[in-house]
Amino acid sequence: MRAVQLVSETQGLQLVDWPMPDPKEGFNIIQVSHAALNHRDLWISKGRYAGIKYPVILGSDVCAFDENKRRVIVNPGFNWGDDPRVQSKSFHILGMPEHGSFAEYVSVPVQHIYSAPAHLTDAQVSALPLAGITAYRTLVIKCKPQAGENLLITGIGGGVALMVLQFALALKLNVYVSSSDHSKIEQAIQLGAKGGVNYLDSKWDVEVLDQSGGFDMIVDSAGGESFSKFPKICKPAARIAMYGGTNGVISNLSPQQLFWKQISIYGSTMGSPSEFAEMLSFIIQFKIIPIVDSIYELADFNSAFNRMNSKQQFGKIVLNVSK
């Protein structure tokens, strides 16, 4: 079968001819239609991820067909464990260490396979799993939002960030966004955000405070220097939830602002199997359609990775594996 494989540290990603997965007890081999990229795939391809093994087929997100021709979606977070608060030590994600979805066939645990939401195209289904579960747990489970609250989502061009926006609009939150790109702020406003700022402007915090009057929640994937400005733009009793650290170490965070305003900071990673099922029900109930930025043929995977690397996307970048 054709597959996009991270061959070795020096040889990088290549389109290879690779044997079909071996049948395994408790696993189903499903035929991939579309597979979406996550920033995780980019980090791994750059060697910036813990425990990289070679060779490995990347890809955590998939829309596929099972042996009965049922269209399916897969929860990519394996071995969550028994504690709903945190994943177990053996938790891992489809697409390293196990071979992932950038291939014509992928083998996945049976209990991780769900019927795909009928209102979505194959590309939209593939755009949903990892971003969807991460966004759902970060916003809905951790922040416990109430209708009418103010939410800031940073880096709105990101796949997870956009899912947070769509969930937040369904929950009737007042959403503000930040981005490095003015046109992405405009696109977010067209989707229903109330305003937005460019996080590269030194006064972005003052501007977004002016626009919103302050935030009950901030959802962030960047960390870094900007994070230290969050407490200042938070209302009392605000919740800050973060699922990524694209911009590195957080510094200069004022303890006084945190404790005086009774601010909570949550770290969040993907979600449990029951949260994945809840997320799918939420998507179906509100007829949410994940935003697909672009679709590339499998053989054109380099263009897809380059688009993510240069932050050009607004939404998910998808590979059409059947082509």
Ligand SMILES: NC(=O)c1ccc[n+]([C@@H]2O[C@H](COP(=O)([O-])OP(=O)(O)OC[C@H]3O[C@@H](n4cnc5c(N)ncnc54)[C@H](OP(=O)(O)O)[C@@H]3O)[C@@H](O)[C@H]2O)c1
């Ligand atoms: N913990 C988890 O379970 C989990 C799950 C998924 C992702 N993640 C992590 O979350 C991050 C985003 O993942 P993704 O798949 O959504 O990535 P993505 O689709 O590639 O989006 C990345 C976005 O990050 C934004 N960004 C970059 N630098 C920023 C900064 N300094 N301040 C604010 N935003 C910034 C950019 O937004 P603009 O284009 O709007 O500027 C960019 O489009 C990655 O670090 C990823 O590893 C973690």
